[in-house]
Amino acid sequence: xxxxxxxxAGLALILSVTPAWVGAADSAAxxxxxxxxxxxxxxxxxxxxxxxxSDFNNNKDARWVWKDSYVxxxxxxxNVMIAHPLRxxxxxxxxxxxxxDKDHFLFQDMCKSGANTDGGWVEYWxxxxxxxxxxxxxxxxxxxxxxxxxxxxxxSGIYDDKMSVEELNKLATQAxxxxxxxx
Amino acid sequence: xxxxxNAGIVVRLKKTWETKIMSxxxxxxxxxxxxxxxxxxxxxxxxxNVGWMPSIGPVVWLGLFFGGLAQMIAGLQxxxxxxxxxxxxxxxxxxxxxxLCFILLGNKYDLFKAGTEDVGWFLIxxxxxxxxxxxxxxxxxxxxxxTFTTLVIxxxxxxxxxxxxxxxxxxxxxxxxxxxxxxxxMMARIILNEIYGRxxxxxxxxxxx
Numbered sequence: 001x002x003x004x005x006x007x008x009a010g011l012a013l014i015l016s017v018t019p020a021w022v023g024a025a026d027s028a029a030x031x032x033x034x035x036x037x038x039x040x041x042x043x044x045x046x047x048x049x050x051x052x053x054s055d056f057n058n059n060k061d062a063r064w065v066w067k068d069s070y071v072x073x074x075x076x077x078x079n080v081m082i083a084h085p086l087r088x089x090x091x092x093x094x095x096x097x098x099x100x101d102k103d104h105f106l107f108q109d110m111c112k113s114g115a116n117t118d119g120g121w122v123e124y125w126x127x128x129x130x131x132x133x134x135x136x137x138x139x140x141x142x143x144x145x146x147x148x149x150x151x152x153x154x155x156s157g158i159y160d161d162k163m164s165v166e167e168l169n170k171l172a173t174q175a176x177x178x179x180x181x182x183x
Numbered sequence: 184x185x186x187x188x189n190a191g192i193v194v195r196l197k198k199t200w201e202t203k204i205m206s207x208x209x210x211x212x213x214x215x216x217x218x219x220x221x222x223x224x225x226x227x228x229x230x231x232n233v234g235w236m237p238s239i240g241p242v243v244w245l246g247l248f249f250g251g252l253a254q255m256i257a258g259l260q261x262x263x264x265x266x267x268x269x270x271x272x273x274x275x276x277x278x279x280x281x282x283l284c285f286i287l288l289g290n291k292y293d294l295f296k297a298g299t300e301d302v303g304w305f306l307i308x309x310x311x312x313x314x315x316x317x318x319x320x321x322x323x324x325x326x327x328x329x330t331f332t333t334l335v336i337x338x339x340x341x342x343x344x345x346x347x348x349x350x351x352x353x354x355x356x357x358x359x360x361x362x363x364x365x366x367x368x369m370m371a372r373i374i375l376n377e378i379y380g381r382x383x384x385x386x387x388x389x390x391x392x
Binding site: 046047048049050051052075077078080092143145146147148149150151152 | 228231232234237239287290291296297298299300302303344345347349350351352353
């Protein structure tokens, strides 16, 4: 009986803690998740071609939206936002002249970093989903190969005040390493 | 009015005369439609490739009908003119467009999906095929040799674009616009030279004799 009581107590404890833990994890995407999602999106577009763009605008299955992050697709050469699951108003609009709250041309930075072989991280100010005020955001951007559509880039970011672009770039290169070393 | 006794002979003579006229009647050249469809569809795809036209939609529908169906039928009609080059080229490029459009549609509806590299292999096969016709084109006339040279270069650029150099899609785009206009030049030659009754547009000497 005592054992059962203890069991119940333990279960109650787990149950009471779990939602809080899940809640905490729910709040912020990690750099590893962002890198994995961007690579997944690059592969997805490579497999599906032009027809894959619309899936990124579709927020229903939540494949490209998780925690406080999401994947967006754009073209630097065409100067256009191709897909943004949370901001349909931006889709089809020019991006290169867009400035963030600190007057940076954020997409011009992204286009530069995305052109690197392993992609790159870019720091700018952007509101979290559902917020009006901009927070420091660091996004990982990477180019994607799509039939008959040159210069497509895919991006996704984290909201963080501390992490530096340098250490994140190192992380992104490491994430690609095992794939390259595989026989 | 009463019928003349030899009405039967008149009718028979008339029939023979009609048959004679029909057999001697000038046939249209199917190449005008083939070249029109080839050129126009190629041109519209390049509007997309260089980034002027954001959607690929018009390419899909034009590719199915003008570049596809119409060019393919023109190709089949070339058979009766005894022109094997035109027969093979128009029928094949007609079905190229139909297949390409179905690849794009298939990706949209998750039917036999073809990724970027898969499309690349599709294009490589067409490059190899085009090289054979290119060798033939060199001996036809200058305009044909020029069209096929630009076509083969365009295919090679698109191949590279699908295997690690996506930026070359744009280069291929401008290059293939030249190819499309060259095809239209040949179409214009056939039509205008006939209407004006003189050689308005020359074909140019074959590159290989």
